[in-house]
Structures are given as C-alpha cells and as structure tokens.
Amino acid sequence: MLEELVRAIADMEEELALQLVRDFVSGGGDPQQVLDACRDAMDLVGKRFEAGEYFLPELMLAGDLLEQISAIVKPLLVGGPQASVKTAGTVLIGTVHGDLHDIGKNIVVFMLEVSGYNVIDLGIDVPVEDFVDKVRELKPPVLALSGFLTLAFDSMKETIDALSDAGLRDSLKIMIGGGQVDEAVRSYTNADAFGLNAMDAVSLCRQWLAA
Amino acid sequence: MSETTITKDAEDMARDFDERQKRIDDAIALRKPDRVPIIYYTMFWHASYAGITFKEAMYNYAKVSEVTKRIVLELKPDAVAAPHRATLLGPTMELMGYQQLRWPGHGVGENYSYQYIDREYMKPEEYDDYIEDPGWFYLTRYLPRVADAFAPMAGLPQPASMQHTRLVYLTRFFTEEVAAGFSQLAKAGQEAQRAFDSASEFQVEMAALGFPMGQMATGPAPYDYFADNMRGSKGIMLDLFRRKDKLLAAMDRATPIILKGLLEMAGQNPCKIVFLPMHWGLDGFMSPDQFKTFFWPHLRKVIVGLIEAGLVPLVLWEGDCTSRLETIADIPAGKAIYWFERTDLFRAKAVLGDVVCLRGNVPASMLNTGTPQDVREYCKKLIEGVGRDGGFILDGGIGIPDEARLENVRAMFQSVRDFSA
Incomplete structure (x- = not known):
C-alpha cells in the first residue's frame, strides 16, 4: 500500500493518494509510515523536477497534497512526529x-x-x-x-x-x-x-x- | 522666432516622426531599416533620472510628462512608451480603494515600485458563475473584492433574471449604499479622466516633437487574466490539475471579451502597438504540454485577432521562454513584436527570424550594476548579430529598470547609432 501511495503522490494522483492515506490509517496503519512515504514521494518529485519532467504546478500540487495528508495523519501521531528525523541543516x-x-x-x-x-x-x-x-x-x-x-x-x-x-x-x-x-x-x-x-x-x- | 522658423521646425519634427515610425514599421515587417530602432520603456526610471520620488511619479501628472520629455529629448528614442497609463494611478486608486496593488506611499516606501498582491480573488467553485455571466460575476464578485467602492455591488441580483413588472422590484436592490458606491466611482472616474487626458496631451506633444508612441492599449493573455487577477498563482496552478475543463471553458469565455476590449481601446488611438505582457507561461512555470494546452491557444487567438484588425501585438515574454519558441512561431509573419526578457535572442532569431520582429534584451543586472563598456559590448553583439538584417528592436530585458545607471542607459541608446550603420 505504501508503495502505491508513493507512486500516487509522485504521479500527481491526488484523489487516489488521499483515499490510500484514509484507508491506511483507518485500518490501523502507522501514521509515521505515511509521512515517510510522503518524503520518498517528494524525492521522486524533486528528481523529476530536476530532470525537466515536472514544473512549478507539480510542486504546487505536491505541496498542497502534502498539507492535506499531514492534516489527516498528524493528529494520529503519538507524541508528534518522531524526533529521530534528523535535519540536514x-x-x-x-x-x-x-x-x-x-x-x-x-x-x-x-x-x-x-x-x-x-x-x-x-x-x-x-x-x-x-x-x-x-x-x-x-x-x-x-x-x-x-x-x-x-x-x-x-x-x-x-x-x-x-x-x-x-x-x-x-x-x-x-x-x-x-x-x-x-x-x-x-x-x-x-x-x-x-x-x-x-x-x-x-x-x-x-x-x-x-x- | 519668426513664423518661417516655426514652420521649418514643425516640418523637421514631422520628418523626424515619419523617419522614426518607418524605422519601427520596417523592423516589424522584417525589412531592414536604416538602423536598428530603440524604444524607450520604463516603469519608474524617470523618477530616478529626475530625482523625484516614485510616489510623485504616481501622483504628479505634469511632473511625469515634464521629466519624460526631458529624457526623450536627451536619449532620442525611435518611439516612447509613455509611463502615464502604467504609473499615474495613485490618485484614482486611492479614490476607488484599490486592493490588488501596494504602491509608493501607500503600503510600500516612497521610493519603491508598486507591487501586486498575489491572492485568490475568485474562489475555485466560482468558475461556473464566470462562465455563465462574466459581467455579473465581475460586478458582484470580482470588483467588490478588489476595490472598496465596488463593495456595495456584492448584493445586486443578476439583472438578466428580471423582466417586465419584476423590474420594479429590481430597483429595491439599488440601495443608498449602492448609490454611495457609484458616487465614489464617479469621483474616481473624474480623476481617471484627468490622468488619461495627461497621457493624451503627452502623446500629442511627443508627436509634435517628432516621437511616435511605442505602445498604447495593454491587455493580458487569457491564462494570465485568471492567474494574475482572479485565482492567484497557487490557485491557478492547482486548477491545472483539479479543474482543467473549467479553466479551459472560462478562458474560452474570456478570450473574445479580452480581444473586444483591446480593439475598443486601440481603436481610439493612432498608435497601433498593443502591449501584451506574459507572466505565467514561461519555462519552468508550466510544462511544454501545459503551455500548448492552457496558454498558447487562447493567447494566439488574441494575437491573431489583433493582427486581423490591423494592430501590432507586442508580446513581452518574461523570463526564459526557450522551450516555447517553436510553438509561438505559429502566427502571421511580419505583423508582431516578440520582446524577450531572458531568452537567448540568437536562438530566438534562428527559430523566429522569418516570423516576428524581436526586441530586447540588455539584462537589468547589467544596466543597474555594470559599466557603460559592458553595455556597449553587449548591445554591439545584439545589433550586429540579431539586428543585422532587420527585424530587431534594441531594449532592456524589460525596458529600463528603475535603478539603472544613467551612463549605462546612455550607452545603450548610443549603441544603435554607433553599431548599426
């Protein structure tokens, strides 16, 4: 499921991505895994942007989609997002x-x-x-x-x-x-x-x- | 001065006017002019030149005419894009309570350029309202959000829904508040007329001195019409995925309206050049496929409609538009000007040389921070490379930046005299 989510976000399939997230968390899935999948998807989006396949509108949509996904999963995180996520600077x-x-x-x-x-x-x-x-x-x-x-x-x-x-x-x-x-x-x-x-x-x- | 001298001067000026106009016309028609023409265009550089504040350049009609005249007589451009209609807006915008801009002395410092406020002025679910009845949508949704004087119109019903005796009941919507809004607009209208008159007087004065206008009517690409003014940059980009059919239908609706407005505006003026500045179609801002679907077809209709009416579209392609060159070549040859900000003009010449007159593009960074020698060398390359066989007008990337160094601007204007013999 998470692989499918990564693909849906990276391919700009907004409705599908949101449905997958809702299904995953209502089935008891770990919300942190959703956020990790978002990060993997954004890696792909960034690579496609660098490769000249994606442009500003895709970044806008991905950003808005990530906000919607965060609004679904963040309230479900116990103790907020894992502190172990290391910042790159x-x-x-x-x-x-x-x-x-x-x-x-x-x-x-x-x-x-x-x-x-x-x-x-x-x-x-x-x-x-x-x-x-x-x-x-x-x-x-x-x-x-x-x-x-x-x-x-x-x-x-x-x-x-x-x-x-x-x-x-x-x-x-x-x-x-x-x-x-x-x-x-x-x-x-x-x-x-x-x-x-x-x-x-x-x-x-x-x-x-x-x- | 004797009467014969005055007549002689007037004859000289008229000859100068014709010479300059022919130089521009030749460039547009892809013929080789006697030398590469250059057009004067700026937003606020005349304020820097004359040492007045940008605020004064938005409020003082006579001053702007006076300093622009001084500049024109010094630089002797082949045409003048009068700054009046783009900048002498302060008094009227105050009276109408205009909200889409912050301007010098009104939200930004007295020596800063005016700036557009990027917001959502039309909600995503309102496309259908626009498509159904653009005029009513404008009066009751869009205008009340962008100007305080229109705010009372938000409650007006759709007049086309009323007839016969129901018209009696229509009148009850025209309340004291609505009347006050119209009354305020009448004040704004009188002020706008003063600003407009100053622009017209300036045009007449320039013509008498031998200088044609470089542009007059101004309008948007249909995509930018919705992006800049209604949906905002984020909204429109999301619409490319979420509401593409609505966006296309709304642009179908808007395109003939935009064109008709431009024809009306341009029809009243001897200057045939219509300015179309592009904001959201450049490389990076959408994919080549999105450009071919959402940007170019509707813009092309405006361009071709203007050409068919005998007007000359001047399309300013902001940013870098290299990936668009082949697509935008599809217009009647020798009838328009493409002004490129950052697109490589040598590449543009190779693709578009037989189609359209090119204009540009000394970088703003060079005019603001470089030396006259830098500018001379850059212009020489453009004049000898891009301008050699005609079809080229020299200018800055987007005219003369507000902060350009005077000696650099002088070098740019001198270069057409020195290098295109």
Whole structure:
C-alpha cells in the first residue's frame, strides 16, 4: 500500500493518494509510515523536477497534497512526529527589504523542507537588521535571500554588506534568487551563489552542507 | 522666432516622426531599416533620472510628462512608451480603494515600485458563475473584492433574471449604499479622466516633437487574466490539475471579451502597438504540454485577432521562454513584436527570424550594476548579430529598470547609432 501511495503522490494522483492515506490509517496503519512515504514521494518529485519532467504546478500540487495528508495523519501521531528525523541543516530565508514578493521564496522553503532542511522563514520586506540579528542569534550555515524586483539587487547587497560589517559573513554561505537575478547580480552583491529555481537552492544546500 | 522658423521646425519634427515610425514599421515587417530602432520603456526610471520620488511619479501628472520629455529629448528614442497609463494611478486608486496593488506611499516606501498582491480573488467553485455571466460575476464578485467602492455591488441580483413588472422590484436592490458606491466611482472616474487626458496631451506633444508612441492599449493573455487577477498563482496552478475543463471553458469565455476590449481601446488611438505582457507561461512555470494546452491557444487567438484588425501585438515574454519558441512561431509573419526578457535572442532569431520582429534584451543586472563598456559590448553583439538584417528592436530585458545607471542607459541608446550603420 505504501508503495502505491508513493507512486500516487509522485504521479500527481491526488484523489487516489488521499483515499490510500484514509484507508491506511483507518485500518490501523502507522501514521509515521505515511509521512515517510510522503518524503520518498517528494524525492521522486524533486528528481523529476530536476530532470525537466515536472514544473512549478507539480510542486504546487505536491505541496498542497502534502498539507492535506499531514492534516489527516498528524493528529494520529503519538507524541508528534518522531524526533529521530534528523535535519540536514538550518537555512535562514527571507525576501529582502522593499520587496513584497513571496511566491518564489515559498516554493524554495517548501522544497528545502521536504528535502530535510530546517527552514526559518523571516517573510517578506525583511529589514537588514532583522537578517543580521537572526544570523547572530541562530548561526545558520546557509542564508537565502529572495527578491523579484530590480530594487532587490541593492537590498541584497546592503544585507550582505551589513553581515560582513557585523563579522558574520565568513561562517555563512549566502545564496540569492528570484526575478532577474543572475551572475552579474551575484557578483554585485557578493553572494556565494545564485539560483534560477527551487531545485537549485536544494542542490546548493546539499553541496554546502555535505558532511 | 519668426513664423518661417516655426514652420521649418514643425516640418523637421514631422520628418523626424515619419523617419522614426518607418524605422519601427520596417523592423516589424522584417525589412531592414536604416538602423536598428530603440524604444524607450520604463516603469519608474524617470523618477530616478529626475530625482523625484516614485510616489510623485504616481501622483504628479505634469511632473511625469515634464521629466519624460526631458529624457526623450536627451536619449532620442525611435518611439516612447509613455509611463502615464502604467504609473499615474495613485490618485484614482486611492479614490476607488484599490486592493490588488501596494504602491509608493501607500503600503510600500516612497521610493519603491508598486507591487501586486498575489491572492485568490475568485474562489475555485466560482468558475461556473464566470462562465455563465462574466459581467455579473465581475460586478458582484470580482470588483467588490478588489476595490472598496465596488463593495456595495456584492448584493445586486443578476439583472438578466428580471423582466417586465419584476423590474420594479429590481430597483429595491439599488440601495443608498449602492448609490454611495457609484458616487465614489464617479469621483474616481473624474480623476481617471484627468490622468488619461495627461497621457493624451503627452502623446500629442511627443508627436509634435517628432516621437511616435511605442505602445498604447495593454491587455493580458487569457491564462494570465485568471492567474494574475482572479485565482492567484497557487490557485491557478492547482486548477491545472483539479479543474482543467473549467479553466479551459472560462478562458474560452474570456478570450473574445479580452480581444473586444483591446480593439475598443486601440481603436481610439493612432498608435497601433498593443502591449501584451506574459507572466505565467514561461519555462519552468508550466510544462511544454501545459503551455500548448492552457496558454498558447487562447493567447494566439488574441494575437491573431489583433493582427486581423490591423494592430501590432507586442508580446513581452518574461523570463526564459526557450522551450516555447517553436510553438509561438505559429502566427502571421511580419505583423508582431516578440520582446524577450531572458531568452537567448540568437536562438530566438534562428527559430523566429522569418516570423516576428524581436526586441530586447540588455539584462537589468547589467544596466543597474555594470559599466557603460559592458553595455556597449553587449548591445554591439545584439545589433550586429540579431539586428543585422532587420527585424530587431534594441531594449532592456524589460525596458529600463528603475535603478539603472544613467551612463549605462546612455550607452545603450548610443549603441544603435554607433553599431548599426
């Protein structure tokens, strides 16, 4: 059954996936196993996205489907999700100041989370000081700055400059993305890398946080 | 100044106008112009140029005309996309209580561009209501959610359900609240007319100085019409799986309405270029198959409908659209402009060179953070490579970014004079 569930989620068969989950838990199945199956399915979704078979709509649907499945199984978990699930590392993320866009950022958050990262999302229009304070407090290995508008180039640069001034830059990997961000913007802002999509963000984290 | 000098000047300006218009027309028709044309387009760069706030650029009609005129006289573009209709919206949006944007001084800082609020403005179960009666759906569902002045209209019944003596009872829905809403809209309408008049006056002034308009009427792709304005980005993407038939039927319903609106708008203006900016059809945002099913067929109907009416669709393909090039080649040749933001123009030229005039695409990052030398070299490559045999208009990826360095913009405009002889 769980294999069938993995396939149904990965193939975007929403109704079937939800029915399988309901049947499984009403039959006394372990809800944690459902969540594990979701993770396996999302691995497949991520691979198909990287291979150019899946696109943004599939990520959106998978995200929404996972929320629905979580709403069914999480109340049944004894003592909440198993604490043994190890996080692959912490990523601090936010849309830089002046920019209210969050579609791209939210997709990145979702793909990082399903890839096992502990993501702390500061939201949109995040002031420079908030990034600096949070980096100082949490010491995350990775910071992701998002921005859709061209004004974000300067906001990203200001944010990264402020982290350098605060002595927090050296221990931090910084990725930027969104809108018209490219290599010239990476170089201008002094970020470590830029990404064109959510899977680029996952790949960069894997590269940077590999044990 | 003597009368003969004035006449002479006017003659020169008229000749300049015709020369510039011909340069653009030749590029569109895939003929080789005397040099590669360049069009001036921006959202708020004129504010940066003149040192006024973005807020002022949304509220002060006369100021925007004045600074844009200064820019045009300095840069001498072959056509001008007047920023008026896209940006001089502040006073009217305040009066109508518009909710789909945050703008400078109204939700974002005074020197930030206006920004769209991505939300669900039409519920998933409302497709049938739209399909059945788009006008009534707009008046009682969509408009009340996006502008406060329309809020009282939410309670109006479907008028087409009433006739004869029932019309007497229809009147009872037109309450004091509804009247107050209409009265507020009348105030907004007067303000919108002032903004509109300033745009028209600017167009006349530009023509007298020898500069044609680069675009006038603006409209959406049918998919974006539902994605941007009604269902929101998440909603529309879920609809691709959950409600595909409804979405297709709603786009079937909307397409002739969008086209008719554009024909009416464009018919009132001497400028024949109709701007169609694309937001949700680019690579990555949907699969090539989804593009062929949900995006292209309805957009193509709008494009072809405009062409058949003698208008010139200017389609801005945001992002990277490389995987779409073969699909979008299916339009009448020499009748439209495809403006690409990030798509490689050399690749686009190879696929679309015989079909459509290309426009673009100096990257925003280069105009904002590069040097004039970077810009010159980039433009030289485009002009000599993509523009050599015509069918090309030079511009930024999406015009001039708000924060572009002046010396870089100057370098872009100089390059068409230096490299396309």
